[in-house]
Amino acid sequence: MKYIRNSKGETLVEVIVSLVLFAVLLASVTVMVQTSLNIAERAHERNEETSQSVADIETGQSLTDVDNLTFTFSIHGEIDKEYEIPVVVKQSGGLKVYATE
């Protein structure tokens, strides 16, 4: 009892400062974890979307025509010929492919 009575302990200011610091820390860590979760979720969604797009392209399903381009294939040198081939750009999710019309 003698020891306890003589203990200086924490002042109110120290406790308040500690609590404030702890609250700020907790808020920072919460923000960091929340941001991390959001980033991870977006990455997961992007992976899912990429996988789905790959499946769509491989099966030729759910592709949307988004653009018309001209594919120019030239042979240089003695042959010196140029072939212009119209192609259609098709898209699924974020992935694009193009093919002859």
Add this chain to the structure above:
Amino acid sequence: MSKTMKHVRNNSGASIIFVVIVAVVFLLAGASVLTAANLMSNTSIKNHTNKQLYYYAKSAADVISQEMVKNDGFAYEIINHIGLLGSTYITSENNVKEEVDVPSEIVFDCGISLFNSGVAYDEVKYDNVKIRLSGIKLIKSQKYQNASGQDYNVVEKYDLEIEKVTISFVTRYRGEEYKLALDYAFSAKGGREAVCQWFNSTGLNLQPLFNKAIDWNEFDRIFVRVHQNEVH
């Protein structure tokens, strides 16, 4: 007084130290989680970029392959070029198989560009486009004469053999590179060799003897080699 109790008694302000220690631990943990999430995000972006790069490369390869199949002019240009290379060849005996002196390998430098309404489509670039014909053999197989045996109405037949056709190019997209090489076996209707005929008197200008004698549809894609980010 025991040492422990002394420590407790003198523990003034320890809560701040405790909070600082917890702060460091929590911040380290938070930073680790954030780093891992960013890594995951970058990996998914790279995965998407790589897939797009692959599909741009594959699209170009497929368009070229289809052009080879559909466009007879393309085949004629290639075959005639080989014929011109052997134009110094002088035909000799009738019905004697002779190999014409042509290079066994020919490489054509090519180019691929994409345009959108006349404006260059910059999203993807193709470099170092080459068509390599290897294992070329041109053999005079037969020489026909008219009934009287005179030379002026002669028709020569040539067997053209190309062991392999390789189309290779580098695709560039968002700072990434993809080298793709497609190997095709050459074959013709009814056999490995394409039958051609001597076309005019200016040189050994070959044309397929019969329409569609060279069936480009029978170009078989043997395998696809992909060397990502390896540009030689």
